[in-house]
Amino acid sequence: MEQARQGRNVAVFIFEQVEPLDFAGPFEVFLAGSNRGQDFQVYTVAEHDSPIIALGGLSINPAYTIANCPKPDLLVIPGGWGSRKEMNNETITNWIREVSDDIEIILSVCTGALILAKAKLLDGLKVTTNRSAIHELRNVVPTSTEIIEEARYVDNGKIVLSAGVSAGMDAALYVVEKLLGEDRAIEAANIMEYDWKRD
Amino acid sequence: MEQARQGRNVAVFIFEQVEPLDFAGPFEVFLAGSNRGQDFQVYTVAEHDSPIIALGGLSINPAYTIANCPKPDLLVIPGGWGSRKEMNNETITNWIREVSDDIEIILSVCTGALILAKAKLLDGLKVTTNRSAIHELRNVVPTSTEIIEEARYVDNGKIVLSAGVSAGMDAALYVVEKLLGEDRAIEAANIMEYDWKRD
Numbered sequence: 001m002e003q004a005r006q007g008r009n010v011a012v013f014i015f016e017q018v019e020p021l022d023f024a025g026p027f028e029v030f031l032a033g034s035n036r037g038q039d040f041q042v043y044t045v046a047e048h049d050s051p052i053i054a055l056g057g058l059s060i061n062p063a064y065t066i067a068n069c070p071k072p073d074l075l076v077i078p079g080g081w082g083s084r085k086e087m088n089n090e091t092i093t094n095w096i097r098e099v100s101d102d103i104e105i106i107l108s109v110c111t112g113a114l115i116l117a118k119a120k121l122l123d124g125l126k127v128t129t130n131r132s133a134i135h136e137l138r139n140v141v142p143t144s145t146e147i148i149e150e151a152r153y154v155d156n157g158k159i160v161l162s163a164g165v166s167a168g169m170d171a172a173l174y175v176v177e178k179l180l181g182e183d184r185a186i187e188a189a190n191i192m193e194y195d196w197k198r199d
Numbered sequence: 200m201e202q203a204r205q206g207r208n209v210a211v212f213i214f215e216q217v218e219p220l221d222f223a224g225p226f227e228v229f230l231a232g233s234n235r236g237q238d239f240q241v242y243t244v245a246e247h248d249s250p251i252i253a254l255g256g257l258s259i260n261p262a263y264t265i266a267n268c269p270k271p272d273l274l275v276i277p278g279g280w281g282s283r284k285e286m287n288n289e290t291i292t293n294w295i296r297e298v299s300d301d302i303e304i305i306l307s308v309c310t311g312a313l314i315l316a317k318a319k320l321l322d323g324l325k326v327t328t329n330r331s332a333i334h335e336l337r338n339v340v341p342t343s344t345e346i347i348e349e350a351r352y353v354d355n356g357k358i359v360l361s362a363g364v365s366a367g368m369d370a371a372l373y374v375v376e377k378l379l380g381e382d383r384a385i386e387a388a389n390i391m392e393y394d395w396k397r398d
Contacts (some may be wrong), residue, residue: 020230021391024223024257028364031219031255042255051260056230056241058223061250061258131392164392165227166368192220193330193363195396 008104008179010042011072014052014060015092017082021165022109023054026076029172033188039180045069047092055080066095074175075103078168079110079130086115087140093119100158105175108161109168116159117141125156130164152199170197207303207378209241210271213251213259214291216281220364221308222253225275228371232387238379244268246291254279265294273374274302277367278309278329285314286339292318299357304374307360308367315358316340324355329363351398369396 010030012023027042034040046052046062053059064070077096086092096119100106108116113129116122117140124144128151129137138147148154153162153171155178162171173196177185189196209229211222226241233239245251245261252258263269276295285291295318299305307315312328315321316339323343327350328336337346347353352361352370354377361370372395376384388395 019227020223021227024219024227027255027257028218028220028223032364044257056226057262058226058243059260059262061260063256063258164390165231166391166393169365191363192365194365195394197394 007038008040008073009070010040010074010076011045011064011069012042012076013078014044014046014054014062015082015086016053017080017085018052018054018078019080019110019165020054020056020058022078022080022112022168023076025166025169026078026107026109026172028192029169029176029188030074032191033173033176033180033184035184040074041070043069047089055082066092071102072099073104075099075106076168076172077106077108077112077115079108079112079114079133079164083111083114087118097121103158105178106159107168107171107175108159109171110162110164111136113137113161114140116161117145121159125159126154127161128154128163129161132164152197167197169194170199174198206237207239207272208269209239209273209275210244210263210268211241211275212277213243213245213253213261214281214285215252216279216284217251217253217277218279218309218364219253219255219257221277221279221311221367222275224365224368225277225306225308225371227391228368228375228387229273231390232372232375232379232383234383239273240269242268246288254281265291270301271298272303274298274305275367275371276305276307276311276314278307278311278313278332278363282310282313286317296320302357304377305358306367306370306374307358308370309361309363310335312336312360313339315360316344320358324358325353326360327353327362328360331363351396366396368393373397
C-alpha cells in the first residue's frame with residue numbers, strides 16, 4: 001500500500017458496444033472510493049468527441065477524447081461486444097501503449113483483455129478475461145502469457161485484469177485497496193452495499 | 200411465474216445526480232436477461248430531452264422523454280443524490296403515478312424509494328432503501344408503510360424495492376425470475392458473472 005495522495009485521474013475508456021456494467025461498475029467503485037472526489041477524479045474517455053452507444057443502446061457523452069483527456073494515473077479498459085473491433089483499432093492500441101509508460105495501473109474488465117493483448121501489454125503476464133472469451137484471448141497472446149481461467153482478477157503490478165462484467169467491480173475494489181488500503185476499499189464496498197468478492 | 204411473452208418494455212428513469220450503478224446495474228441485468236433482445240427492450244427515459252449528468256459527471260443521453268417513451272411494462276426508479284430533488288418534482292411523481300396504473304412492475308433502487316413515496320405509491324406496503332436513507336424514507340411515508348431495514352429487496356407484487364446501489368442488480372434478477380423463471384435469472388447472473396444475492 002502506498003501513501004494516500006490526492007487526485008489520481010481515473011480514465012474509463014468507452015467505445016461503441018461497450019458492456020454497460022463493464023465501465024459503469026468500476027466508475028462507481030472509484031467514485032465511492034474517492035473520498036468526496038479528493039482521491040480519484042473519474043472520467044470517461046473515447047476516441048472521438050461524439051456519443052458512444054453502449055450495448056443495449058445506452059448513449060454516453062464521453063467527457064474527453066484520447067487527444068484532450070487529463071493524463072491518466074489509472075486507466076480502465078472495459079469489454080463488451082465492441083472490444084473485438086477496438087482490439088484491431090491501432091489508434092486505440094497505440095494510445096494505450098503510449099500512456100501505459102507513465103501510468104500507475106491499467107485495469108481491464110472482461111474482454112477488455114483482448115484490447116490490452118493487441119496493445120502488446122500482456123506478454124509474459126498472468127491474465128484473465130470473461131469465461132466465454134478464454135479461447136479468443138488465447139488466440140491473441142504469445143505463449144509467454146499464462147491464462148488463469150478461475151480467477152476473479154489477476155494482479156501483475158501495473159496491469160490488473162478481471163474476469164467478466166461484474167468482476168470489474170471486485171478488481172476495482174482491489175485497486176482501491178492496493179492504492180489506499182483495505183479500510184478504504186471496504187468503505188467503498190459498504191457505500192455501494194456490495195459484497196466484495198476477493199480473490 | 201407467468202408465461203414468458205415477447206417484448207416487455209423496461210424503462211429506466213434517469214435524472215441529474217443519479218447514482219451510476221443504481222441505473223446501470225438493472226439496465227445490465229435486463230439486457231443480460233433479454234434473450235438477445237426478445238424478452239426485454241431496455242431504454243432510458245428522462246424528464247427532458249437533454250443530457251443527464253449522473254453522479255461523478257457521467258453524461259447520458261436519454262433514449263426518450265416521459266412525453267414520448269414507449270409505454271413501459273416495467274419501470275426502474277434508481278436513486279442517488281438527485282433523488283432528493285426529483286422526489287419533490289411533481290411532473291415526475293405525477294408521471295410515475297399515472298403510468299403505474301397499467302404497469303406490471305415498478306422497481307425502485309436505493310433512494311429511488313423516496314420518489315415512489317412522494318408519488319404516494321408506498322402506502323400500506325413493506326419497503327426498503329439505502330441503509331443510510333432509512334430515516335429520510337421514514338419521514339415521507341405514512342404510518343401504514345412498514346420499513347424493512349435488513350432486506351436486500353422487498354416484493355409487494357407490483358412494487359419491488361431494493362436496498363442501496365448494488366442491491367438493484369439483485370432485485371432486478373429477482374424480477375427476471377418472477378417474470379421468466381429462475382433458470383432465466385440464473386442465466387442472466389451467469390452472463391454477468393455475478394453472484395446473485397437472493398433474499
